[in-house]
Amino acid sequence: MVKNLQVNSGKNINIDKLLFHNLVRSLKTELNFEIASLIINFIPAKQILEINKEYLNHHYTTDIITFNYSGSHNLLDGEIFISKEDAGYNAKKFRIRLIDEYFRLVIHGILHLLDYDDQNKSAKLVMKRLENKLVKTNKIKYLGKNRAK
Numbered sequence: 001m002v003k004n005l006q007v008n009s010g011k012n013i014n015i016d017k018l019l020f021h022n023l024v025r026s027l028k029t030e031l032n033f034e035i036a037s038l039i040i041n042f043i044p045a046k047q048i049l050e051i052n053k054e055y056l057n058h059h060y061t062t063d064i065i066t067f068n069y070s071g072s073h074n075l076l077d078g079e080i081f082i083s084k085e086d087a088g089y090n091a092k093k094f095r096i097r098l099i100d101e102y103f104r105l106v107i108h109g110i111l112h113l114l115d116y117d118d119q120n121k122s123a124k125l126v127m128k129r130l131e132n133k134l135v136k137t138n139k140i141k142y143l144g145k146n147r148a149k
Contacts, residue, residue, distance in 0.1 A: 002028070004035040009042040013084050016099075020106060027110055030134065036070065037079040038113075040106060045085035064105045066112040073087055073115040080109035100139065106132045107118055 002021045009015040020040060028034070043060045052058040052065060063086035070077035082105045091101040108131055117126040 002035065004037050006039045007042075007129075010044050010047065010084070011042075013042045015102070019099075019142055020102075022045060023103065023138055024110070026138055026141065027107065027134065030137075031110070031114060032074070033114060034075050036072075036075050038076050039079045039107070041079065041081045041083060042102065043081055045083045048081055048083040048086070051081055061086055063090055064109055066109045068113050073113070076110075076113050078113045080106065082106070082109070095099065100143065103139060103143065104131065104135050107131055107138070110132050 001018075002024050005021060005024055007015060007017040007020045009017075024035075024038070024040075048065060049059075049061045052062055053062065056065070057068075062081060063083050065081045066078060067080075068076075068078045082102060086104060087101045087127065088098055091098045094101070109128055111131060111134075112118075116123070116127040118127050
């Protein structure tokens with residue numbers, strides 16, 4: 001288990017918490033960061049909608065919301081919220097398993113905590129390339145070689 005990491009899942013959301021601890025452990029090495037406190041929450045879309053409204057003034061659901069509580073980008077103190085239903089929609093759209101989409105979203109959230117941005121075209125391209133690389137290498141490690149396609 002990774003020190004200072006919590007993985008939480010809402011009702012009717014089955015998560016292999018050890019899998020995500022292993023993923024974060026690998027990302028810590030690959031991306032050279034430490035964790036003061038990191039909480040990854042897998043929640044229903046209804047709950048992420050409320051968070052989006054209350055904290056970001058957005059009146060729609062989304063697949064992921066990330067909060068950086070410290071502002072540091074090498075000693076993480078943050079929280080990631082992942083919507084089960086939005087992740088499921090993405091998984092169907094891209095014809096992948098839900099666990100594969102959860103994997104990608106956790107990586108995406110950690111990249112945001114490390115100050116990667118996807119708000120403009122060039123920054124989004126840089127972030128997406130790194131995200132794709134990390135997804136591919138870590139899926140091979142943790143989800144099996146036949147799942148990395």
